[in-house]
Amino acid sequence: MSTKNSDWYEETHENIALRFRLKERLFDAQSEFQKVEVVETCGNGKLLAHDGMIMVTEKDEFIYHDMITHVPMFTHPSPKNILVIGGGDGGTVREVLKHPSVEKVTMVEIDGMVVEASKKYIPQTSGQLDDPKVTLHIQDGVKFMKESKELFDVIIVDSSEPIGPATPLFNVDFYKDVAARMSDDGIVVSQGESPYYDMKMQKVLVEILAQVFPKVHIYNYCNMSYPSGLWSFTYASKGLCPLKDFAPARVDQKFQYYSPEIHVGSFLLPQFMKDEHGTHLTSLPKLGWQ
Amino acid sequence: MSTKNSDWYEETHENIALRFRLKERLFDAQSEFQKVEVVETCGNGKLLAHDGMIMVTEKDEFIYHDMITHVPMFTHPSPKNILVIGGGDGGTVREVLKHPSVEKVTMVEIDGMVVEASKKYIPQTSGQLDDPKVTLHIQDGVKFMKESKELFDVIIVDSSEPIGPATPLFNVDFYKDVAARMSDDGIVVSQGESPYYDMKMQKVLVEILAQVFPKVHIYNYCNMSYPSGLWSFTYASKGLCPLKDFAPARVDQKFQYYSPEIHVGSFLLPQFMKDEHGTHLTSLPKLGWQ
Numbered sequence: 001m002s003t004k005n006s007d008w009y010e011e012t013h014e015n016i017a018l019r020f021r022l023k024e025r026l027f028d029a030q031s032e033f034q035k036v037e038v039v040e041t042c043g044n045g046k047l048l049a050h051d052g053m054i055m056v057t058e059k060d061e062f063i064y065h066d067m068i069t070h071v072p073m074f075t076h077p078s079p080k081n082i083l084v085i086g087g088g089d090g091g092t093v094r095e096v097l098k099h100p101s102v103e104k105v106t107m108v109e110i111d112g113m114v115v116e117a118s119k120k121y122i123p124q125t126s127g128q129l130d131d132p133k134v135t136l137h138i139q140d141g142v143k144f145m146k147e148s149k150e151l152f153d154v155i156i157v158d159s160s161e162p163i164g165p166a167t168p169l170f171n172v173d174f175y176k177d178v179a180a181r182m183s184d185d186g187i188v189v190s191q192g193e194s195p196y197y198d199m200k201m202q203k204v205l206v207e208i209l210a211q212v213f214p215k216v217h218i219y220n221y222c223n224m225s226y227p228s229g230l231w232s233f234t235y236a237s238k239g240l241c242p243l244k245d246f247a248p249a250r251v252d253q254k255f256q257y258y259s260p261e262i263h264v265g266s267f268l269l270p271q272f273m274k275d276e277h278g279t280h281l282t283s284l285p286k287l288g289w290q
Numbered sequence: 291m292s293t294k295n296s297d298w299y300e301e302t303h304e305n306i307a308l309r310f311r312l313k314e315r316l317f318d319a320q321s322e323f324q325k326v327e328v329v330e331t332c333g334n335g336k337l338l339a340h341d342g343m344i345m346v347t348e349k350d351e352f353i354y355h356d357m358i359t360h361v362p363m364f365t366h367p368s369p370k371n372i373l374v375i376g377g378g379d380g381g382t383v384r385e386v387l388k389h390p391s392v393e394k395v396t397m398v399e400i401d402g403m404v405v406e407a408s409k410k411y412i413p414q415t416s417g418q419l420d421d422p423k424v425t426l427h428i429q430d431g432v433k434f435m436k437e438s439k440e441l442f443d444v445i446i447v448d449s450s451e452p453i454g455p456a457t458p459l460f461n462v463d464f465y466k467d468v469a470a471r472m473s474d475d476g477i478v479v480s481q482g483e484s485p486y487y488d489m490k491m492q493k494v495l496v497e498i499l500a501q502v503f504p505k506v507h508i509y510n511y512c513n514m515s516y517p518s519g520l521w522s523f524t525y526a527s528k529g530l531c532p533l534k535d536f537a538p539a540r541v542d543q544k545f546q547y548y549s550p551e552i553h554v555g556s557f558l559l560p561q562f563m564k565d566e567h568g569t570h571l572t573s574l575p576k577l578g579w580q
Contacts, residue, residue: 008307015333017298019307043305060486060518063560196350196514222512222520224486228350229519230512244579257560264577265558268551270353271544287554289534289575 009039009047011054013197016227020044020057026121031113033165038121044225046122048089050114050160058124060224061091065125066258067221067266068233069095072154072187074263075237075246079153080104083181085141085169086191087158088114090126096156097128098253105134106150110165112138142168145177153183157190161198170205175212175236185240192218192232195273202232203276209236210280217242217282218273219266221257235267242267244285299329299337301344303487306517310334310347316411321403323455328411334515336412338379340404340450348414350514351381355415356548357511357556358523359385362444362477364553365527365536369443370394373471375431375459376481377448378404380416386446387418388543395424396440400455402428432458435467443473447480451488460495465502465526475530482508482522485563492522493566499526500570507532507572508563509556511547522563532557534575 008019020041027038037049045058056064069092073079080103082096088109096105107129109115115138118126129136137144141157155178159169168174169190178188190209193202202218209216213236222229235242248260267284274281298309310331317328327339335348346354359382363369370393372386378399386395397419399405405428408416419426427434431447445468449459458464459480468478480499483492492508499506503526512519525532538550557574564571 010309015311015331017309019300019309021305041305220512222510222518224518224520226519228512228514229516230514254561256562259559259561259564261558261564261574261577262560265555268555268558269549270547270552271549272546274549274551284551285579287551288578 009041009049011049011052011227013227018054018225018227020047020225027117029113031111033111036111036113036117038117045124047225048114048118048122053161054225055160056089056091056122056125057225058122061089061125062256063221064223065091065095066255067219068092068156068158068189068191070255070258071219071233071242071263071266072156072189072235073099074250075240075242076153076185076187077245081150081152082106083152083155084108085144085155085157085159086110087156089118089122090115090129092156092158093134094125094128097131097133102133105131106137107134108137108139108141108144110138110140142174145174145181148181150181151183151186152181153186155182155186155188157188159191161193170201170208172208172211175208179212179238182238184238187235187237187240188213190234192234194226194228194231195220195276196228196230199276205234206277206280209234212236214238215241215282216280217267217284218269218277220269221266241285299331299339301339301342301517303517308344308515308517310337310515317407319403321401323401326401326403326407328407335414337515338404338408338412343451344515345450346379346381346412346415347515348412351379351415352546353511354513355381355385356545357509358382358446358448358479358481360545360548361509361523361532361553361556362446362479362525363389364540365530365532366443366475366477371440371442372396373398373442373445375434375445375447375449376400377446379408379412380405380419382446382448383421383424384415384418387421387423392423395421396427397424398427398429398431398434400428400430432464435464435471438471440471441473441476442471443476445472445476445478447478449481451483460491460498462498462501465498469502469528472528474528477525477527477530478503480524482524484516484518484521485510485566486518486520489566495524496567496570499524502526504528505531505572506570507557507574508559508567510559511556531575
């Protein structure tokens with residue numbers, strides 16, 4: 001490895017750190033809300049970070065975006081009007097647009113710099129943000145939810161960690177506004193933190209959802225650029241069950257991570273997560289073999 | 291963090307690295323086979339590494355040991371005679387002994403230094419190695435398989451990466467010997483590498499198994515101290531299906547990671563793994579709701 005660049009991009013936590021070998025620093029600026037960085041790594045493509053926390057790498061962003069998008073989009077029988085809160089890199093909108101039922105996608109990102117940096121440096125995720133079905137608001141998602149008069153079929157809260165600008169999204173008032181803007185078969189999926197390293201915050205989010213929605217679930221996926229890998233999304237609805245109301249036959253396309261099997265498997269939790277969340281999570285239907 | 295120790299224990303790969311904040315180096319020696327280290331980390335307990343690759347940390351070893359052990363042990367209707375190849379830290383034997391049907395556990399570890407270091411510094415994993423049901427051989431697992439005359443119900447290949455002493459375990463001749471020593475309802479589960487970072491080696495292992503066994507599956511878990519988190523075990527048998535022959539009612543104890551749900555969920559794969567392994571993997575029964 002003597003010919004290799006010895007610099008790393010490091011995400012540093014109190015007791016652990018993740019390092020990606022650095023090829024080139026492409027963008028580094030302080031927005032109104034946070035430090036926004038884009039770097040080119042060796043082997044993992046471009047990497048976007050907010051305040052030193054890795055949001056996406058080109059190599060593994062398919063996992064995050066497949067799972068935050070296709071789980072609710074294939075559970076809903078015919079999602080037409082979609083709202084994305086956050087998601088400045090554009091990857092979630094890209095995946096939403098793969099569903100032919102979609103008529104309109106509204107994306108509300110608080111930090112215009114994230115969108116601009118992603119458009120300039122990461123077309124892999126941001127390339128669909130100019131699609132005619134997409135309306136982009138550079139605006140506070142909390143304020144947007146309060147003022148919107150629309151009803152959405154699927155709402156995706158594609159936020160960063162609850163430090164910095166995403167903090168007000170981890171709040172019961174925000175989710176009451178979300179519920180008010182959801183159709184009767186509406187689903188809201190949110191970035192749900194790490195069950196290993198941030199169970200406290202994951203529990204806060206699940207408890208908030210349990211106050212507002214009759215159906216609350218968690219599903220897991222493995223993100224190779226987040227600490228520990230194991231990470232969760234929350235799922236809440238007014239009625240639709242992510243297993244019983246999911247019809248595998250609806251999955252008419254092939255994705256890189258998402259499959260009908262992983263849709264189901266991701267809701268089947270390790271014991272410590274069941275114990276931590278207890279009755280705040282809705283029981284799943286019993287699985288069997290056909 | 292100014293009062294914190296600024297040293298890290300780092301597992302370094304070509305383009306990524308994992309760091310654990312270091313409290314104290316406890317053991318560092320070169321055995322006949324590899325460099326063996328034990329360090330005390332801040333926040334993740336003691337950490338065992340071979341040749342710079344992290345094997346276990348006290349904080350998350352429950353995940354690895356639950357999943358390598360309880361999946362085959364609860365699929366088999368009544369496992370009595372168990373063989374562990376490798377597993378020098380003792381965590382797999384500890385979990386095997388939780389099954390009351392077990393009459394005998396044979397563990398074959400090539401590197402006595404790993405066992406001694408684990409016994410001295412990591413009683414959390416090694417504490418059951420002196421159990422009267424356990425016979426420990428410090429011996430080459432390949433040679434043991436060739437010479438053994440016993441039949442085992444469950445064989446667990448708890449090996450390190452296929453570099454260094456574990457290399458001969460990733461070989462078709464070894465698995466032919468394994469099959470010869472398995473009862474008709476026998477199961478062999480093996481450490482199956484990373485589908486993100488070492489799909490090449492995972493495919494080699496699956497192809498070997500498919501040459502020898504009628505049933506071959508992969509199941510995933512998330513190990514927070516391995517690069518990317520997502521990691522796999524392979525499952526092979528002469529007939530028992532890990533889903534159809536698994537009776538959730540058999541799970542009469544509570545574990546920290548393993549649950550009847552995660553037993554099932556871990557076999558439900560992301561699309562890219564299904565594509566990579568293709569027909570080498572046996573089809574799973576179709577899931578439904580009861």
